[in-house]
Amino acid sequence: MIHVDVRQKRFGDRAVLADIAFALERGETLAIVGPSGIGKSTLLRIVAGLDVAFEGTVSGAHRIGFVFQEPTLLPWRPLLANLMIAHPKAGDGAAREMLAAVGLAGREAELPRQLSLGQQRRLSLARALLGAPELLILDEPFASLDRETHGEMLRLTERLIAEHRPATLLVTHDPGEASRLAGRVGTLAGSPARLEGMT
């Protein structure tokens, strides 16, 4: 069980997040929606341990997979190496299987820049899932994709989450994505932003 309790997060004198508390079980998906700039990515960075300057606690997530808003693949390393560097203990076979699972079989030796944005997002998802994460964090994973690619990526994400069953935390500005992927949906609103209307 993953527990998140962010009592306050400030940037200088300005409080940006306050009183955000939730728990996530394995196999459960929580989507957080809210407009741009409300603090969604900040919350994810706190949950992932990338930002520790806040009041509160985050516990229970030791292995984390993170699909960043930008794919943040290592452009100087081939696709297979991008997975293996993040998860050296996973093994070559598992990494190849994961590449195949996201539709990139046979492209192990290519470099990330040879992929489209949609394919880069799929590789980022593969990297996040290869380490069998207890918590999968998805930061606007479908942003800037064309309609067809968006649909494919949504279906792929849905299928892989069902197969691997991590606790999943998704942030998006699209309520449609949220309700399709998540069992629970909350909204970040206000200043400082609070989690409201959790279903």
Added chain:
Amino acid sequence: MNATPLVQGLSIALLLLLWVLVAAQLADPLILPAPGDLIAPFWGELVSGDLLFHLGQTLIRVVWAFGLAMALGLAIGFAMGRSPSLNRWLDPWLVVFLNLPALVLIVLCYLWIGLNETAAIAAVTLNKVPNVVTVIREGARALSPDFDAVARVYRLGWWARLRHIHLPQLAPFIAAASRNGLAVIWKIVLVVELLGRSNGVGFQIHLYFQLFNVGLILVYALSFIAVMLLVEWAVIQPWERAAGRWRQA
């Protein structure tokens, strides 16, 4: 077809032509011998073994000083680029060392350590480290925080971070520091040899300066330039191409 080698060849040929014209105009081989006049002294030094011996001695010093300066400069520059507080402390030192004349450092090293190989290499290394630090610090400051986030989320160890995240981003800065470093280091090595060693290209140039033998001074200087160009073409450029191959994919 790549026209660059042709242009470079023509450029060198033009320089040689200029040399021939000036030598012909001066008409005094003691002041400036023509390129052809250097063949006999070059061959004589080559056959006697002196040229290779002294080139070798200088090359060993260059390799040591280059390796030490790059290693120290990389470590210090990286640390300063990553840590603003360390940078605040060390930046004044950097400014001092950047502005310290090479000759002063050389003389002080010989006075403090003695007229030996350690002092010679230390003097060259200390002269070069601040330049490497300056370049690498800029590279470390420009490292992407996004890739740092990836490294933290996936808990990469320090070696994996260095190898897969930091060094590939620093490669252009390392290449720039290397190229500039090599050019500067061999010139300082010659001064160090001139002042306090009994062998090497710098020592030979000093010797032939006292004998007013411009021909042999040019033979040694040009031979070492050729060696350094070989290192640039055979080592640094191929490494730079390999490190930047992902950009062209």
